[in-house]
Amino acid sequence: MIHSSSTPMNRVLPWITACAVILGLYLSTPAAAQVGPGDILAPLPPMPEPPENPLTAEKALLGKFLFWEEQLSHDNSTSCGTCHLSEAGGSDARVGLPRSIHPGFDGLFGTEDDVAGSIGVVLQACGGSPLDDGVFFPQRQVTARRSQSTIGAGYHPTLFWDGRAGPEFTDPETGLVLIPSGGALEAQAVGPIISMVEMGCDTRDWDGVRQKLISVTPLALATNLPDDLIDGLLQFVNYEGLFQNAFGDAQITAARIAFAIASYERTLIPDRTPFDLFNQGISDAMTEPQQLGLLLFADNCLPCHETPALGDGSFRFIGVRPPFEDVGHFAVSGDDEDIGKFKSPSLRNVGLRAPYFHNGGKATLDDVLAFYNGGGDFTPNDPLLDPPMDLPNTELSQLKDFLENGLTDPRVEFGLPPFDHPTMQPFFVRGDTNVDGAVDISDAVASLQFLFSGGTISCEDATDANDDGALDIADPVAVLGRLFIGAAPLPLPGDNSFGPDPTVDSLMCLD
Ligand code: HEC
Ligand code: HEC
Ligand SMILES: [Ca+2]
Ligand SMILES: [Ca+2]
Ligand SMILES: [Ca+2]
Missing domain, CATH: 1.10.760.10 (Cytochrome c-like domain)
Incomplete structure (x- = not known):
């Protein structure tokens, strides 16, 4: 059994991958045969807890x-x-x-x-x-x-x-x-x-x-x-x-x-991803492309995303932004070496979490993979990223499939226990009937259409410009008054700010 010791893996995996492909062509068997449960990473261990605060x-x-x-x-x-x-x-x-x-x-x-x-x-x-x-x-x-x-x-x-x-x-x-x-x-x-x-x-x-x-x-x-x-x-x-x-x-x-x-x-342990099920021996829990993606992941992304959580918590500068913009771990260690270094995050459920990196600078996983494929946006990079990964598109899409689908716990995605939760209050801008983020004449028009010619609205609270709990002509009038005769700001959260409704009424906003 090979567990997460990266240097030998880096040497061995290209061979495993090559053999998998050749065998696959020769025998037409799925690559599943080539990577078994626990081969790449051990299962998630129990959640650690300090003795001073035992979980109850x-x-x-x-x-x-x-x-x-x-x-x-x-x-x-x-x-x-x-x-x-x-x-x-x-x-x-x-x-x-x-x-x-x-x-x-x-x-x-x-x-x-x-x-x-x-x-x-x-x-x-x-x-x-x-x-x-x-x-x-x-x-x-x-x-x-x-x-x-x-x-x-x-x-x-x-x-x-x-x-x-x-x-x-x-x-x-x-x-x-x-x-x-x-x-x-x-x-x-x-x-x-x-x-x-x-x-x-x-x-x-x-x-x-x-x-x-x-x-x-x-x-x-x-x-x-x-x-x-x-x-x-x-x-x-x-x-x-x-x-x-x-x-x-x-x-x-x-x-x-x-x-x-x-x-x-x-209690928030995301251990029912397809990758976990696969790791427990359910070999069809991950599709063949996802399994190939796992091999590519092991080959290119370990050791930084090692450990069963798929993020080792080490601090690295991988070239997301110039290091002086955000000094990162330097603020904690005071060591010049740590300028611009950030924590390697766990990649579980990463497909649900765009945009990526400490600055949210990459909008999609494709962008992240293109970043790694080209060796980062700003040098100097971590020696582990040198030379750039330079994978062909087919392999990038397998890697992406593994990250996006193989690592998503459906209980997280759908908010099921233990990841279930109440619904928070919707945020809106008072007077912003058409919910485009700004209050202008088009909102008064949209309100009038809603009131008199069957238009639709998605946020009643925003349309209730005077916050009296009723939707009527007084609301577009309040918007027009605010826009053209310099009336006082609309009631909280205001017409130039964004927030929940501080007053109780029966109006609702759709998400
Ligand atoms: C206004 C948005 C916001 C609120 C509210 C907020 N967080 Fe965060 N949380 C963040 C951001 C942004 C970061 C990353 C900050 C950084 O690294 O400098 C973060 C980081 C974290 C992390 C670190 C995760 C890791 O892997 O290092 C934890 C844990 C966390 N928050 C828990 C909480 C808890 C518990 C609360 C409530 C008491 C809370 N957050 C409230 C935005 C928020
Ligand atoms: C040299 C160590 C290293 C290697 C190798 C590495 N990563 Fe990372 N990864 C990091 C660090 C550090 C961050 C956080 C960087 C930041 O935000 O500035 C990160 C962030 C990410 C993120 C963003 C996660 C989020 O929540 O924003 C993704 C996705 C990711 N890595 C995927 C990969 C993939 C896929 C590979 C292999 C192709 C890989 N990484 C290789 C260290 C590494
Ligand atoms: Ca700026
Ligand atoms: Ca508007
Ligand atoms: Ca009203």
């Missing part, structure tokens, strides 16, 4: 509530799951939106270094009023890197593209080290909640988070709750009850929030 169903349940809790953000708009959706492979599904761009190193929108980031919150004082962040205002801020996958993240010893979270977890309220190693998920989880870009406000502290959680009804803003969350709500009416159930008393602390979210994330 009660903590994982609380963690699932917290992970999908929009009220955990200061402005009730954003949960962890908003930026880490199962159906998007654990990354952000909203990435194609024009408002999801970060201007990158040069600070200018529309240039080469722009980043496909994640939409967070409008910068605001914790007391209430919005603040000018100098880049995005009055729009929501956007993260400077592409959202990574939370699914299977617990297999990585350190987290984030630059590795700045973990393995140690320090309680942000007491300064005590609660987990000396293996606590990357806990260390990561406390970041976004306080971050003024992702979920927080200018000076958010844990007292504020605690008071907020005490005051809200769990998941009050979400819809389509999965059964386990409904059962949880039937038993525990509030967060104090859920914390009591998970930790033995009702105290809400930063460390407990982190322990619970990390526990939930440790």
